Amino acid sequence: MLTKRIIPCLDIKNGRTVKGVNFVNLIDAGDPVALAKQYAEKGADELVFLDISATLEARKTTLDMVLRVAEQVNIPFTVGGGISSIEDVDALLKCGADKVSINSSAIKRPGLINELSNKFGSQCIVVAIDAKQINKQWKVHLAGGSIPTDLDLFDWAKEVEQRGAGEILFTSMNNDGTKDGFANEALAQLSTTLNIPLIASGGAGSVQHFVDTFKVGKSDAALAASVFHFGEIEIKDLKEELRKNNIEVRL
Amino acid sequence: MKVVIIDYGAGNIKSIQFAFKRLGVDAILSNQPEEIIAADRVIFPGVGEASSAISMLKESGLDGLIPKLKQPVLGICLGMQLLCNDTEEGQTKGLGIFDTSVKRFSKDLKVPQMGWNTITGLKSNLFKGINDNAFMYLVHSYYAENCEQAIATTSYGFEYASALEHDNFYGVQFHPEKSASAGELLLKNFLEL
Numbered sequence: 001m002l003t004k005r006i007i008p009c010l011d012i013k014n015g016r017t018v019k020g021v022n023f024v025n026l027i028d029a030g031d032p033v034a035l036a037k038q039y040a041e042k043g044a045d046e047l048v049f050l051d052i053s054a055t056l057e058a059r060k061t062t063l064d065m066v067l068r069v070a071e072q073v074n075i076p077f078t079v080g081g082g083i084s085s086i087e088d089v090d091a092l093l094k095c096g097a098d099k100v101s102i103n104s105s106a107i108k109r110p111g112l113i114n115e116l117s118n119k120f121g122s123q124c125i126v127v128a129i130d131a132k133q134i135n136k137q138w139k140v141h142l143a144g145g146s147i148p149t150d151l152d153l154f155d156w157a158k159e160v161e162q163r164g165a166g167e168i169l170f171t172s173m174n175n176d177g178t179k180d181g182f183a184n185e186a187l188a189q190l191s192t193t194l195n196i197p198l199i200a201s202g203g204a205g206s207v208q209h210f211v212d213t214f215k216v217g218k219s220d221a222a223l224a225a226s227v228f229h230f231g232e233i234e235i236k237d238l239k240e241e242l243r244k245n246n247i248e249v250r251l
Numbered sequence: 252m253k254v255v256i257i258d259y260g261a262g263n264i265k266s267i268q269f270a271f272k273r274l275g276v277d278a279i280l281s282n283q284p285e286e287i288i289a290a291d292r293v294i295f296p297g298v299g300e301a302s303s304a305i306s307m308l309k310e311s312g313l314d315g316l317i318p319k320l321k322q323p324v325l326g327i328c329l330g331m332q333l334l335c336n337d338t339e340e341g342q343t344k345g346l347g348i349f350d351t352s353v354k355r356f357s358k359d360l361k362v363p364q365m366g367w368n369t370i371t372g373l374k375s376n377l378f379k380g381i382n383d384n385a386f387m388y389l390v391h392s393y394y395a396e397n398c399e400q401a402i403a404t405t406s407y408g409f410e411y412a413s414a415l416e417h418d419n420f421y422g423v424q425f426h427p428e429k430s431a432s433a434g435e436l437l438l439k440n441f442l443e444l
Contacts, residue, residue: 001368001369001406002364002366002367002368002407003366003368003386004366005366040431045366045367067265070265070266070269071269071272072269074270074273074428074432074434075388075429075430075431076388076426076429093263094265095265096263096265096266096269097263098263098429120299121298121299121300122392123365123390123391124263124298166363167365194361195358195361195362196361197361197363197366220361220365220366221366250367250386
């Protein structure tokens with residue numbers, strides 16, 4: 001059986017991990033390569049690197065980081081953040097990234113999704129969607145969730161699929177950072193209407209939240225940052241608990 | 252040991268090169284017939300769309316060369332699919348090494364299949380030391396129909412051939428270069444065949 005995936009997410013700035021990471025046996029917690037290797041050994045199924053660098057110069061550092069991760073890590077990884085052209089994607093894939101994730105650039109120019117999936121194959125194009133529920137309406141947001149748009153989450157997700165995305169990474173801004181659990185109602189609605197895999201993001205605080213997002217939210221994968229970075233949840237323990245709940249995982 | 256990864260413009264081959272590097276082998280990227288023929292091991296990769304991949308192979312004349320190779324050849328992902336008789340993707344004729352057809356997953360499944368799934372019914376030295384039901388990483392929308400040359404099967408709605416073997420040709424639907432330690436062992440086995 002295809003297993004549910006557990007995906008730690010690392011924020012990268014100037015080629016370094018930014019959010020505090022608390023691994024006891026790690027000498028340099030800012031080194032994305034060392035962190036990625038540890039996560040691979042701990043049983044992470046995939047990794048996501050989100051580049052939050054502001055300048056073009058810093059993005060070049062990211063390419064170098066991607067190359068070093070590809071060199072040393074034996075599980076798949078996705079790179080997102082600031083990607084807006086075929087050239088951006090080409091450079092990342094050539095450095096060994098398995099998938100790229102686009103967000104704002106796809107909202108600004110939806111045709112980009114078609115172009116990228118035609119050129120590189122839909123299997124490596126992830127579209128990230130940040131949305132917030134306002135008056136019972138899920139509205140898509142731009143630029144890391146700071147600017148609201150008129151787009152409805154479910155309409156946009158369907159369009160993204162039709163344009164050739166291989167996967168959707170949905171972050172609920174209502175849940176992100178709360179540690180109160182994933183937005184399972186919206187996730188379940190997305191998962192049953194979509195024909196491509198769905199990654200849940202935003203709200204992970206406990207093992208039970210992961211159980212719920214797979215059982216109730218019907219997600220195919222779950223992404224989280226701080227619960228893993230600060231060792232609040234060990235991936236191995238998490239997967240054992242998921243298995244006890246009859247959720248298929250790679251152990 | 253000279254390992255050549257056939258470089259015909261299809262997909263992410265850097266990862267495969269790095270995987271061999273982690274095993275201490277410098278694999279070379281090449282589209283030169285002499286270099287490919289002289290290699291001890293040949294990797295036939297592929298990510299992307301079948302008909303354009305076959306066109307790229309034809310442009311470089313490699314479609315005729317590959318079936319004549321005598322050393323162990325490993326097709327990975329689309330590489331494996333192109334070694335089959337035919338594929339529904341772009342109604343493409345394959346190189347005909349593996350006597351099976353490649354079809355699209357049905358619409359009631361999430362496509363692509365993306366993630367880790369198990370391989371079972373392992374019957375080749377390629378899997379030496381790898382447990383039945385080991386996990387491998389897969390990303391694909393098309394699958395090879397189960398057949399006599401299957402040396403592993405995987406279930407996604409139904410059983411399909413996730414690895415194939417015929418004479419000196421091997422094919423795997425999964426990505427050993429991205430399949431953690433089980434994948435590494437498979438690549439090591441391939442070098443030791």
